[in-house]
Amino acid sequence: MIDEETYSFALENALTEIGNICPEVKLSFIFNQEGKVLAEAQKGKYNVEKIVSDFEEIFQKSHVIGGINSLTIDAKNGKVIISNIQEGVYLATVTSKNVDMKYLETVSRVLIPTVLKLLEKIAPAPLKKPSTKERAAIIEESQEKTITEEVGEPVLDEEVKPKLSPIPTNQLIVDTFGGLLVRQDTVKIDSEILSQWSEILDEKNINLVEIETFEGKTAQCKVKPIKDSKLRGKGIIRIPEKLCELLDIKKGELVRVRPAISKEV
Secondary structure, eight states: OOOHHHHHHHHHHHHHHHHHHOTTEEEEEEEETTOOEEEEEESSOOOHHHHHHHHHHHHHHHGGGTOOSEEEEEOSSOEEEEEEEETTEEEEEEEOTTOOHHHHHHHHHHHHHHHHHHHHHHOOOOSSOOOHHHHHHHHHHHHHHHHHHHHSOOOOOOOOOOOOOOOOOEEEEEEEEOOTTOOTTEEEEOHHHHHHHHHHHTOSOOOEEEEEOTTSOEEEEEEEEOOOGGGTTSOEEEEEHHHHHHHTOOTTOEEEEEEOOOOOO
């Protein structure tokens, strides 16, 4: 079972990713209907608990009409957007006035529910405090493990191996493209991401990438940088339409992308 801290860490990473993709987002956090903040990511100093308490009365009265699905407040210096992402769980974002609402909504509606769905598959436990019985079972299991470790076999010193740089992985939003002359074995990614990978792996050029869907399907493709300036910095990967069909993915969905180091000299 995944504990509450791990859930929170995964959600915080997703919120941070939203902030990276949409720089206009100054604060984002997830909270439940009891007013408990489950995860947050911010670029300034905001009193998240006060924001939640300010909306408490609105949420209480909203039960009469079946609850709140989405709420947007257009303030003088920015916007506050609250949307329901799961039963009893809400995503709140504080943004500047010039935020692209359509793009932000697309990113939020894809990224957060995808992470929540993955967490449920790994360990279908809600973000609630364990009962007294569950806590006692966890403590007992922990004590048994400690005793086993204490009386176990001594661990021999192993040969120290040189540490290798971990393969970086990015979650990117699918954008499709097609045409008669389009190569079906080549995808396009932001040049900034390719540069970051090159620096991390100490590789001059990244020529191949591996794409993995959240259903477990994978494909290895050649990669080129995105040339269209309007698409740069959007956290997207452009994938040929036929390749999308093979991977069973659609535009707007999320995929994991990592460099596949070429063995060519």
